Amino acid sequence: MASNAWTPISPPTRLAGADVMAGLSVALVLIPQSMAYAELAGLPPHIGLFASALPPIFAAFAASSPYLQTGPVALTSLLTFGALAEIAEPGSVDYVELAALLALVVGVTRLVLGALRMGVVAYLMSEPVLVGFTSSAAILIISSQIPKTLGVDAPDGGILENAWWSIRHGGQWEGRSVVIAALTVLLVLGGRRLHRLFPAALVAVAGGVAFSRLTDYDGPVVGDVPTGFPDLGLDLPWGSTGSVLVAGIVIALVGFAEPASIARVFAATDRQPWSADREFVSQGLANVASALSGGFPVGGSFSRSSLNRLSGAQSHWSGLVTGVVVVMFLPVADVLEPLPRAVLGGVVVAAVVRLVQPAQLVGMARRSGPQAIVAWGTFAATLALAPRVEQGVMVGIGLSLGLHLWRELRIDVPRRIDGTILHLEPRGVLWFATAARLERQVLDALAAEPDVDDLRIDLGGCGRVDFTAATVLGRLGDDARSAGLKVVITRIPDNVARHLERFS
Numbered sequence: 001m002a003s004n005a006w007t008p009i010s011p012p013t014r015l016a017g018a019d020v021m022a023g024l025s026v027a028l029v030l031i032p033q034s035m036a037y038a039e040l041a042g043l044p045p046h047i048g049l050f051a052s053a054l055p056p057i058f059a060a061f062a063a064s065s066p067y068l069q070t071g072p073v074a075l076t077s078l079l080t081f082g083a084l085a086e087i088a089e090p091g092s093v094d095y096v097e098l099a100a101l102l103a104l105v106v107g108v109t110r111l112v113l114g115a116l117r118m119g120v121v122a123y124l125m126s127e128p129v130l131v132g133f134t135s136s137a138a139i140l141i142i143s144s145q146i147p148k149t150l151g152v153d154a155p156d157g158g159i160l161e162n163a164w165w166s167i168r169h170g171g172q173w174e175g176r177s178v179v180i181a182a183l184t185v186l187l188v189l190g191g192r193r194l195h196r197l198f199p200a201a202l203v204a205v206a207g208g209v210a211f212s213r214l215t216d217y218d219g220p221v222v223g224d225v226p227t228g229f230p231d232l233g234l235d236l237p238w239g240s241t242g243s244v245l246v247a248g249i250v251i252a253l254v255g256f257a258e259p260a261s262i263a264r265v266f267a268a269t270d271r272q273p274w275s276a277d278r279e280f281v282s283q284g285l286a287n288v289a290s291a292l293s294g295g296f297p298v299g300g301s302f303s304r305s306s307l308n309r310l311s312g313a314q315s316h317w318s319g320l321v322t323g324v325v326v327v328m329f330l331p332v333a334d335v336l337e338p339l340p341r342a343v344l345g346g347v348v349v350a351a352v353v354r355l356v357q358p359a360q361l362v363g364m365a366r367r368s369g370p371q372a373i374v375a376w377g378t379f380a381a382t383l384a385l386a387p388r389v390e391q392g393v394m395v396g397i398g399l400s401l402g403l404h405l406w407r408e409l410r411i412d413v414p415r416r417i418d419g420t421i422l423h424l425e426p427r428g429v430l431w432f433a434t435a436a437r438l439e440r441q442v443l444d445a446l447a448a449e450p451d452v453d454d455l456r457i458d459l460g461g462c463g464r465v466d467f468t469a470a471t472v473l474g475r476l477g478d479d480a481r482s483a484g485l486k487v488v489i490t491r492i493p494d495n496v497a498r499h500l501e502r503f504s
Contacts, residue, residue, distance in 0.1 A: 023321025042090030051295030057323035083247035105248025107287030119276025132378030151177025184346025259300025
């Protein structure tokens with residue numbers, strides 16, 4: 001059950017043992033995932049650790065969902081790459097600073113929306129837009145990892161072009177990278193079947209590090225990982241704010257769909273209240289914390305939140321435990337330097353492969369043609385505009401609004417004859433934009449039936465009737481009466497009843 005009010009949601013006064021175990025379990029998954037998602041965002045892997053330390057701690061103090069786990073996520077990482085790849089060299093110092101600035105823009109935007117109690121925007125992205133965007137974004141994420149999993153150095157190009165080039169040049173594949181990536185994917189996907197709490201990503205990372213050390217693996221590895229805590233501050237490239245402002249606002253809105261969906265699902269399952277406003281604030285604080293620590297935009301993770309719930313979390317303090325564990329890991333993070341990059345690629349692929357939803361896309365085409373146009377249009381636009389995937393979302397929103405407007409502009413007036421009685425049953429929304437069409441169809445119906453002497457108009461099928469449409473109906477009724485017809489209008493909406501009461 002959602003609430004946009006600041007409903008008090010009291011956390012336990014002390015940290016429960018179950019929260020400690022749940023937070024620790026999530027941290028063991030978050031550490032390897034965060035490094036993989038940092039690379040997906042075009043950043044050095046250790047930046048993912050910075051974005052996983054303070055953000056879940058800050059989010060814990062304002063979250064309304066007891067299960068939501070915050071940190072780097074695949075879709076937000078892809079959106080970050082799309083926003084920055086064309087204005088700075090991925091991996092460079094400038095790129096890293098811009099990523100932190102982008103996180104700050106995302107954080108401030110969400111804080112403002114939460115403070116203004118505008119959590120309702122969490123519902124504004126239609127399901128067709130989400131399905132189309134999620135599927136195409138997952139394809140792009142998987143495609144971006146193909147060169148890494150095959151151990152090839154693809155030429156500079158787009159995400160899909162690089163993936164296709166890597167696949168076609170089989171002679172350049174690094175055999176051990178392919179095997180490592182394949183085993184990682186199988187381990188992460190299959191580990192869930194062994195046990196729902198099996199730390200497959202951690203096992204894959206530990207196995208990758210051990211393999212690299214024992215065999216003197218000379219393939220691509222993570223490399224230098226700075227140890228210690230990040231420098232806190234806001235020494236950011238403020239002059240570039242205009243370059244990332246629009247992208248940051250889009251990420252703040254689009255990226256919020258995932259944590260909002262997570263919180264809604266768990267709240268409905270456990271019959272608990274949740275507040276979209278508070279989640280905006282918690283996610284805003286998390287992104288500000290990420291900016292302070294040199295990270296990049298973060299969000300709520302469905303897989304880690306599910307693990308948190310399955311691990312027995314009792315409150316949102318489990319997120320604080322997760323962040324503290326990552327902070328404690330930072331001084332020894334260099335143990336991951338020999339980790340094959342193919343492992344990180346496999347972790348990402350395994351995490352997002354289920355987001356590709358061809359069945360939903362095909363099923364939508366069977367159920368509703370207009371909605372399918374929105375879903376498939378969003379899907380195609382996101383692929384075509386990569387890496388600027390946020391523009392694909394905007395295309396989808398535009399299509400969705402266009403569909404809504406098209407529906408609002410449609411008005412059908414079915415008619416039937418019962419003796420000398422003409423029955424008209426308008427269907428649609430009667431407002432100023434459809435009033436002229438309504439008048440024309442009523443006049444056409446009267447002209448086609450010259451022998452009727454009784455006109456009955458049933459407004460029960462109208463979603464809404466505004467003042468202009470009511471005025472048009474009243475004028476039509478008066479004209480029909482002047483022509484000698486009896487006029488009755490039934491099921492008149494309350495908001496216009498006084499304008500049409502003479503016909504009821």
